[in-house]
Amino acid sequence: MATQVFDSDSEDELPPGWEERVTTDGKVYYANHETQNTQWKHPVTGKKKVVKGELPYGWERSVTEDGTMFFVDHINQKTTYTDPRLAFAEEVKDSPLDFRQKYDGSSTALQILHGKDLTGRFVLITGANSGIGFETARSLALHGATVVMACRNVQSAHECRARILQERPEAKVEVMFIDLASLKSVQQFADDYEDMGWPLHILILNAAIFGTGYIQTEDNLEATFQVNYLSQFYLTKLLVNIMMRSAPGRVVVVSSENHRFSDLKENNLTVEKLSPKTHTYWHMMAYNNSKLCNILFANELNCRLSPHGIVANSIHPGNMMSSGLSRNWWLYRLLFALVRPFTKSMQQGAATTVYCAVAEELGNVGGLYFNNCCRCPPCKLAENKSMAVALWSLSEQILNSRIIPRKIVPNDGS
CATH class of the missing domain: 2.20.70.10 (Ubiquitin Ligase Nedd4; Chain: W;)
Known part of the structure; x- marks a missing residue:
């Protein structure tokens, strides 16, 4: 026996x-x-x-x-x-904040998921058709989660889905179209998701663009700001009722250590600063600013939703990773290729996202920033409560000036 x-x-x-x-x-x-x-x-x-x-x-x-x-x-x-x-x-802990580091920068997403069965859990991932997003989707799907890949390039997403199903035929993976450069598309996606009647337990805001040059979206906004931050802020607002009905839940916002090099301040937090015009635009600063916005958003979201059983954390996946972010300019592709032997793999890059999405010890812990699967202090400005509130208010003003207002997330946590 x-x-x-x-x-x-x-x-x-x-x-x-x-x-x-x-x-x-x-x-x-x-x-x-x-x-x-x-x-x-x-x-x-x-x-x-x-x-x-x-x-x-x-x-x-x-x-x-x-x-x-x-x-x-x-x-x-x-x-x-x-x-x-x-x-x-x-x-057995005396406080939910009393947790040890179990993993580090060399850990992989599949190591973190070892032994876990996520059957019945619905996970939505933006930008899941390449790089870290794909590895996150693949890892969670291999462990039983129903993964919804929210992507602009649906052909690529379907190819990624096929790869996952080839590895595990019984995996549950769905592909849905979303264009984060269009607020109408975000609204349509949320309506379509609600029509499906699915719950939503884990929302992973992973999609981002970098080094694109100046692009103005159909909503008259600078593309890096809209894709990396505002549209995902809007998507969360539209889906939050579903998440509250499905609670407990988690939101993981993929940020970057680049947030430390933002030039945003409380006294210059304006539409013009967040969404600059051509003559004041620098793609690196636009990216840095969007990543600071990600952390401020995650912190304020956690304050508003934790009373409803939903926690939100932000993460940095890894330095100079060979991901899809570098695809927009040959110089960055060359730089990423040169440093590839010294960087994380995609599995290691997905580890911190997966850790924040599934770790039992983080079930009631939010409003934190993680790097290498460990709590890490962000820059002081990222922890500025008044700036987070101001960004939230400004974001709603921008949305309300471009769409029919849909006020969903409670303003006072009640």
């Missing part, structure tokens, strides 16, 4: 003769085979742990005739007496 397997946390190695076990309600206890005693605290660290959630995808709990519990891994055709969730046991 099954053979006994002794698992131990690499950070909390058990002494010889000790074994971790789990009660039916998920509490971890420790058995000493020499003394025949049990205790709740780790014999070395004194920590208490619990396991949460269902068994990982492909696992089943069974009981023998004499009442002994064992676990069957149908994917790998193995059995064990050890609850597989022990690998992801969590410390």
Whole structure:
């Protein structure tokens, strides 16, 4: 039958003769085979742990005739007496902000998802047809989530979907059209999503453009500002009722360390500054400013929606990654190619996004900025509450001057 397997946390190695076990309600206890005693605290660290959630995808709990519990891994055709969730046991915390760093810059999205079953969870990802967005979509879909790829290039998105289905035929992946350079398209997308009747548990605002040169959208706005920030702000507003009905939920906003080089200030936060005209435009500053807006938006969104069971965090995926961002100018393509051996892979680049989307310890934690799967202080201006509120108000003014107003997100968190 099954053979006994002794698992131990690499950070909390058990002494010889000790074994971790789990009660039916998920509490971890420790058995000493020499003394025949049990205790709740780790014999070395004194920590208490619990396991949460269902068994990982492909696992089943069974009981023998004499009442002994064992676990069957149908994917790998193995059995064990050890609850597989022990690998992801969590410390009993006094505060939700008290969490240790489990992963780092070398971690991959699939490592973070190891053992997780996201069946029944609906995830919407903008810009999911290339680079980090695709790896994020692929990783989540391989672990059972229903992934909606919101993309402008639907042909590319369908090709990416086919790649995922080739890897896992039973994966649930949908493709929907959205053009973030058009507010009408964003509104149509939200209407179409609502018509589908799907819930929405995780919203990942990943899409971005960089180094395009000056482009004016049909809404008379500068494209970097609209695509990287304003349209995704608008999309969130339009979908937030669905998220609240589906709560608990999470919003992950992909920002960048470039936010530290923004020239935005409270006293120059205007439409003209956010969406400059040709004579004042510099593509790098437009990108930096949009990434600061991303963090300010995520922080304020968390303040407004956390009372409704939805948390929002912002992240930096990685430095100088060989992603689709560099496609718009040959110089950037060359630069990204030269540094490629020293940068993260797409799997590593998707790790922080996936961590913020699924990590159990972040279920009630929002308003933070993450880099390398770890909480990281952003620039001081990114944590400026009054500037976040001012940006929110200005964003609504810009939207209301160009579309029929649709006020959805509560203004006071109520």
